[in-house]
């Protein structure tokens with residue numbers, strides 16, 4: 496089965512990982528801008544990173560037949576530096592006409608601090624002004640519930656923003672309904688340790704339904720598995736779900752969300768080649 | 770999306786894994802108990818959180834996972850943004 500991984504940080508993965516993902520059926524990925532493992536010193540560091548995301552990574556992905564899309568922002572961790580964040584936000588429009596850019600992301604909260612809120616609101620303003628899709632990071636552990644509620648509160652402050660053009664990521668059992676009931680798309684992030692597992696993600700689908708929901712691997716610098724979406728497919732197969740239902744979550748839903756971007760162009764794997 | 774398997778089937782398929790998860794938890798608690806200074810952390814906030822989480826497992830009905838998540842979550846304050 497073909498699948499799409501809608502949230503994977505390939506800059507932190509090897510070319511071998513791209514190849515393994517392709518062999519498992521990954522046909523497209525989207526890569527949100529995130530923390531590099533260290534705080535960048537200047538706006539030039541971000542300009543180079545955005546060149547990597549819009550120029551180099553699409554080529555590395557294409558070499559194994561994966562279509563690469565991306566999202567641009569300064570992540571919540573580095574948003575503590577408000578001055579640098581504002582320089583980055585002012586620079587983002589330089590890249591908004593690159594063909595693989597889907598929108599602004601992953602913006603959001605990390606420790607739910609006032610500075611993170613300030614920069615989150617300014618990113619929302621940029622997305623509203625440029626009519627871009629938004630991909631949102633929610634905090635990972637004890638701050639997730641509070642952070643998700645705060646994020647939704649701030650989106651509601653901005654009347655120009657349509658929840659149907661936003662994906663709230665890293666939802667778990669206690670936040671999935673907050674996202675869906677407020678009209679957002681949502682993503683479940685599967686990790687080998689401490690966070691959501693493929694089995695719990697399948698439980699969430701059973702409880703919350705399969706509309707506007709998808710699964711991703713995060714595939715970042717920490718312990719994470721770029722093949723997690725394939726593991727999730729196996730879990731759903733073991734439960735006896737039919738292939739059409741599985742395909743909806745791992746392929747059609749990401750396509751449905753990405754298609755809301757004015758630049759999104761996608762060739763289904765069946766239509767590629769001679 | 771409804772579940773595709775009966776309760777009996779899920780129990781049969783998951784029993785050994787669930788047994789293992791309980792054993793992992795029991796062994797982790799034993800590890801703390803065996804270690805030097807275990808009596809000094811009895812009232813530790815994290816120990817109380819763990820105990821509360823274990824108590825939630827004994828509840829009847831679905832929704833335990835969401836309850837455990839909320840138990841380990843920071844408090845959200847209504848109107849924090851002045852709205």
Ligand SMILES: [Zn+2]
Nearest residue numbers: 527529601713
């Ligand atoms: Zn991420």
